[in-house]
Amino acid sequence: MFNALVVEKDDETGKTSAGVSQISLDDLPHGEVTVAVEYSTVNYKDGLCIGPGGGLVRRYPHVPGIDFAGTVEASEDDRYKPGDKVVLTGWRVGEAHWGGYSQKARVKADWLVPLPEGLDTKQAMAVGTAGFTAMLAVMALEDHGLKPGHGPVLVTGAAGGVGSVATAILGNLGYEVAGVTGRPETADYLKSLGATQIVAREEINETVKRPLESEMWSGCVDAVGGAMLARVLGQMKYGASVAAVGLAGGAALPATVVPFLLRGVNLLGIDSVMQPYDNRLRAWSRIASDLPMDKLEAMIQPATLSDLPKLGSDILAGQVKGRVVVDVNA
CATH class of the missing domain: 3.40.50.720 (NAD(P)-binding Rossmann-like Domain)
Structure with missing residues (x-):
């Protein structure tokens, strides 16, 4: 069992509620690669998915988190092997597919990119x-x-x-x-x-x-x-x-x-969700070379899974400055 932020919906009232719960590998959706998530972050879409859904979430219960970075734990795809560091952004993960607000995630191999050289998983999620x-x-x-x-x-x-x-x-x-x-x-x-x-x-x-x-x-x-x-x-x-x-x-x-x-x-x-793989690699390579890490550190607001319900409402209200980095294991 491991921790995840799970959003539930009351069928009678239509209202949603979010809280940290324990789930298992059997609960995760299908995918070729299982990742031990280390960090995630908070975007405007995450605020929608933590809260009322904004029409983005298809089924409840739901695990939001449109970004994550971590270490491959198991893979059915030859491109990734256990121990590889990976990043995921986009592809409607965290919306239509369970996302990164969990200590483990299972996704399609096509959705991942290797962690670019020069970045660690925390920095990748500050990005x-x-x-x-x-x-x-x-x-x-x-x-x-x-x-x-x-x-x-x-x-x-x-x-x-x-x-x-x-x-x-x-x-x-x-x-x-x-x-x-x-x-x-x-x-x-x-x-x-x-x-x-x-x-x-x-x-x-x-x-x-x-x-x-x-x-x-x-x-x-x-x-x-x-x-x-x-x-x-x-x-x-x-x-x-x-x-x-x-x-x-x-x-x-x-x-x-x-x-x-x-x-x-x-x-x-500019669409980041369905961006082709080659341009993703180009962008991440440029991030590693052209984004000064000291400036990146100055943007970071640390958070844990239990902080997410409030942060979700804060970002919808325009009250989040810089980049929230969520340590899902804290």
Whole structure:
């Protein structure tokens, strides 16, 4: 028997509740590889799955946790053998398939990647889906021409998980980083990660009637969406790109096509869930080389399985700064 965070649903009321319970290997879903989980983390999707589900969870009882890192314990696939260190992000694990909030997990071999050289399992979960997504966004911007010296790169939702890692990576690569935050108390934190400019959220989250404003940003990692993304599109420099990674400010986009037509602005969609294996390896390799580990350590908020119900509600309320690292064995 081992510990896991199990979410139950009351069929009569429809309400869910989450708590640490003991389960066995027989309870785990089918998969070719069994992993002794060491660390997991907390993302916005995890908050939904710990709480009401947000339409992501198909069946109860359920074990959330869309990320985990640990050691292979048993494998029916030749690519992995007992003792191998592995990382999992995405593939709807923690949503449709039981996830990483457990001391053991069983998953498909195709969903795993080897732990990149230069990272340990704790650091990998300080990165997690949020950091992996941030790296994918930076890679996409670079693939579309972004280079240091072209001007400031905007990061919206900069104090959140994706924003924190994006700020640290961009700063480390020599970019000027303008971090947008609605929490003035996070300004020193963002500057410590590499932000050279702090932009108050209220300065940029209103829709304006003008489809184009002054050219300000050479690139943008946007975790907010909604009216803020619409506004940012009109402020991008000619030929610049926005990597859209989230919708904390809403899924609607009250924008016009004018920035695309008159300034050649690119809107790049970043999906981390179904990302092909080769690009996953590329992103994790870049994380190991381009994310400064001291900055990563500064983002970490430690947690245990028993802390997760509160952290789940906190992240939905926008009250989590940086990266939560969950020690599932603590």
